[in-house]
Amino acid sequence: MNWSFIIFSLVKIALAIGVLHAIAAYAVLVERKVSAWIQDRVGPNRAAPPFVKYIPVLGPMLTRWGIFQPLADGLKFMLKEDFTPAGVRKMYFWLAPALAVIPSLLVIAVIPFGSQMGNQKMVIADLNVGILYTFGIVSLGVYGIVLAGYAANSKYPFLGGIRSSAQMISYEISMGMSVIPVFLIAGNLNLSQIISWQTTHGWLVIYAPLSFIIFIVASFAETNRTPFDLPEAETELVGGYHTEYGSMKFALFFLAEYSNMVATSGMMVTLFFGGWTLPFWGLDQPAHSLGIGILQILIFLVKVCALMVLFIWVRWMFPRFRYDQLMDLGWRRFVPLALVNILITAVILWMKS
Amino acid sequence: MIVNRKALTFWEKLYLPAIIGGLKVTLRHAYNTLILKKVVTMEYPEQKWAVPADYRGAPYLVKDQDGNTKCVSCQLCEFVCPPKAIKIIPPGPAGQLADRSNAEKMPQAFEINMLRCIFCGFCQEVCPEEAIFLQKDYSLTGLTRAEMIYDKEKLLALGGTVGGVQKWKNKLEEAKEQETFPVKV
Numbered sequence: 095m096n097w098s099f100i101i102f103s104l105v106k107i108a109l110a111i112g113v114l115h116a117i118a119a120y121a122v123l124v125e126r127k128v129s130a131w132i133q134d135r136v137g138p139n140r141a142a143p144p145f146v147k148y149i150p151v152l153g154p155m156l157t158r159w160g161i162f163q164p165l166a167d168g169l170k171f172m173l174k175e176d177f178t179p180a181g182v183r184k185m186y187f188w189l190a191p192a193l194a195v196i197p198s199l200l201v202i203a204v205i206p207f208g209s210q211m212g213n214q215k216m217v218i219a220d221l222n223v224g225i226l227y228t229f230g231i232v233s234l235g236v237y238g239i240v241l242a243g244y245a246a247n248s249k250y251p252f253l254g255g256i257r258s259s260a261q262m263i264s265y266e267i268s269m270g271m272s273v274i275p276v277f278l279i280a281g282n283l284n285l286s287q288i289i290s291w292q293t294t295h296g297w298l299v300i301y302a303p304l305s306f307i308i309f310i311v312a313s314f315a316e317t318n319r320t321p322f323d324l325p326e327a328e329t330e331l332v333g334g335y336h337t338e339y340g341s342m343k344f345a346l347f348f349l350a351e352y353s354n355m356v357a358t359s360g361m362m363v364t365l366f367f368g369g370w371t372l373p374f375w376g377l378d379q380p381a382h383s384l385g386i387g388i389l390q391i392l393i394f395l396v397k398v399c400a401l402m403v404l405f406i407w408v409r410w411m412f413p414r415f416r417y418d419q420l421m422d423l424g425w426r427r428f429v430p431l432a433l434v435n436i437l438i439t440a441v442i443l444w445m446k447s
Numbered sequence: 448m449i450v451n452r453k454a455l456t457f458w459e460k461l462y463l464p465a466i467i468g469g470l471k472v473t474l475r476h477a478y479n480t481l482i483l484k485k486v487v488t489m490e491y492p493e494q495k496w497a498v499p500a501d502y503r504g505a506p507y508l509v510k511d512q513d514g515n516t517k518c519v520s521c522q523l524c525e526f527v528c529p530p531k532a533i534k535i536i537p538p539g540p541a542g543q544l545a546d547r548s549n550a551e552k553m554p555q556a557f558e559i560n561m562l563r564c565i566f567c568g569f570c571q572e573v574c575p576e577e578a579i580f581l582q583k584d585y586s587l588t589g590l591t592r593a594e595m596i597y598d599k600e601k602l603l604a605l606g607g608t609v610g611g612v613q614k615w616k617n618k619l620e621e622a623k624e625q626e627t628f629p630v631k632v
Contacts, residue, residue: 130480131477133476135480139490407473411469411472412466412469
């Protein structure tokens, strides 16, 4: 423990959270734009600060892309009245949004988002039990939602909270078991080591495609995205667990959902798509110059964004599962499938050795 | 009626055909909007739809082809107006004369409260002088209520010119001709 470690860690934390928030904000924009394109619409193309229209070509173009929409959204959330309905359990009501956001921010601590810059590793905490930490934290995320549903003292949020507790706990099991083959193959729980294993052997998605499929489906369920968005099912439960929330508290739930998406995408990139590496141009080795270091961070971000687009695309493609179908899929399909996957991988590895 | 549901095949149970179908549909739509620009959205304030020929928009006062106000302040439209949006102040016995020949009077003030107006077209229907017409404007906006009460000048400026029969134009000549009775044939 020395000062430079603390300072560099704080800088990395600040940068990572800043970038995470920026991605989350712009993911909302991408969500709205992609949904618009899929539904033959235009999407947000008006919001702009007043001075932008005086910038010759760029200003109107950026406005049409909706670049300033997230700023307007954020400002709106900040300025709205922070309303607490009568009859809520105040302490839990206030605690719930924080409990939803914190785990989603904590997950990125162990994800290596770049190789190194100078002699600083581009990961906030290079834990040897990285993935265990992640699953421990991710499972805390459900408390925010359950508490929100409970504290609101209202029927729809309560139903949303119940649904989410059942759903997230169910899918956590298949999610956790789906990655065991990955660690069997790579032989390590440290995410940086898994990335370096992938540089020599190729991306793990080739070795464990079934794991990837189970993991991505489970992460849709974990982040409450369609087709598993039962906790917030707008058509059934008004708004689900966040029905009674408004202004910045609602924004925190929103932020939590998108941060969760970023974190799970980052996790998938790390586990299955080689993290910050690319298999050519020598980009799979830790950087020796600042430029390469930044390039590798960008590679990581591009991969994350690609997966985010997949998340968003899927949302506007599929209808919602019925509750029993969701449970059926989770417990009777994915859990056995994940178990078989572990078994087969283990047997193959045993025969090879 | 009982419809027996067909059992899903193994391939269908994998959800894969549905997923691929969904991918195809959404991709096609995204491609059509994004690349082929087949956007059906009309971006309203910049683009406006052409209203039909018999569209009933806001009622405005019109002038004839000589630039005269057609309205003679008969107050029939004020009387017929269902929401009482029209308010006319006639010139009165000693008031100002009409600004054209052969019309007895012209309105001293003519106001339409566009907040009350329901665009029914009764005023146009009842007007004996063809002086008020429902025109194509549908988007009337203002920041205050007072702003939405359109006075005579504003109504005339917005109304423009509608020609047609000039009922009173040759009345003087006709009257003079009446005096030399055997009308020239």
